[in-house]
Structures are given as C-alpha cells and as structure tokens.
Amino acid sequence: MRENLWANELKEFGAVGPRRSLSEEAADTLREFILLGKLAPGLPVPERDLAEALGISRTPLKEALRILEIEGLIVYGPTRRPRVADPSLEELAENLTVLGALEALAGELACAHATESEIGRVTELCERMADAPVQTDPLEFFGWDMEFHQTIVRAARNAPLLETHNLYNARLWRARFISSKLRTGRDSTLGQHEDIADALRHRDAAETARHMRRHLETAISNVAKAQEQLKRTSDTDGT
DSSP states (O other): OGGGHHHHHHHHHOOOOSSSOHHHHHHHHHHHHHHTTSSOTTOBOOHHHHHHHHTOOHHHHHHHHHHHHHTTSEEEOTTOOEEEOOOOHHHHHHHHHHHHHHHHHHHHHHHHHOOHHHHHHHHHHHHHHHHOOTTSOHHHHHHHHHHHHHHHHHHTOOHHHHHHHHHHHHHTHHHHHHHHHOGGGHHHHHHHHHHHHHHHHTTOHHHHHHHHHHHHHHHHHHHHHHHHHHHHHHHHHHO
C-alpha cells in the first residue's frame, strides 16, 4: 500500500489545468514530484494509474512521459514499462564532466559575445540567489540557478553548443537539483556563482571557463554527498 501513496498525493495535487497542453502540464507536475523525491528513483509508474491520478487520458500522458524520458527522468525497461530513472553515481559523474566542459566553453565564448544586458542578467540572478532566504522554495531557487547557467550558454552565440548543452542538461535535471538544494554546499556554490559572474563582467575568458568547470566538479561532489545522506537516512529508517 505504501508504494501507492504517490498516487493519492497526485490526486490531491489537482487535475491538470487548461492553460498549456495537457502533456506539458502533466510533465511539469510529474517533473516536480520526481525532483522533490515524491516519486522515488527506480519506482515503477504505471501509465493507467498516472493518468487516473492526473485526471487525463493515456494519450497526453504518453507524451508527457516522452518529455521526461528526453530529460532523463523517466526510463523504459525491455517491456516498455516506465519507471523513475535511477542512474548510478558513475553515470552522473561522466555526464556532469561533459557538461562541465560544455559550460566552460560557453563561458569562454560568452566573454566575447555576451551583451551588457546578458551580463547584467547573470549578475542579477547571482545576487538574487545570494540574497535568498534559507526557506526559499527549492524549485524556485533551482529555476534561478538554471537560468544563470542557461543565460551564459545562450550568450555564447553558438548554436551547436547550445543544442548539445540542452541535451546533456536535460539528462541531469535531477542531479543538478540535488546539488542546488544541498544546504551544506550552498555557500560554496554561491561563491562560485559570484566568481563566474565577476570573471564574465571582466570578460576574462580563461577565468570564466575555469570557474564554470570547477562549478560542475562541485556538483559531482554534491550529488555524491546527497546520495550518501539518503543512504544513511534509509539505513536509519530501516533499523
């Protein structure tokens, strides 16, 4: 019975509204549940139960699951039954290493191509995160964090880089969310944001690239720490 608690919580969360397509709304809701751990890694998510909990038909649900599959949040087994992705730390680290190289290149190129408005936006987001109270909603803070990085990548003015970054970043939504909300590493993360923004303001390509790469290396460490914390919590609950 405990495995189906998420279905009841989804029903209480509310049916999908009409403002956007049903599939987009469903993907948004499921993404939030996955990021917040309400749908645990490795958990099977039967399409019929999901559709009923969200109050939609199977067709838009399938499209929502395809969106989340592209983002690396949902995976399908040999029987094509969906479950929440549960990548290994090694797999996450390999992808984050590639993402770090991409963002380092983006930072380098942004120093040459970013407008003053874009640099101002990066600075604004950096200050907003630094001034945010501890009780700030984790998803809202994560949104600012991702916009900080994506603004720099867009400012690189390199379409293949942007496309490749979007692909890898989508695979790593949950890992980056875990890193973003880890309170023990938050001061370090914010300090790195300031270093990135300062180097970008000075249009120092080498320093911007170095800080961007270091920032993603910290994300790998944060994910490892978070997984260890979850393991300790699980072990404690099981005793």
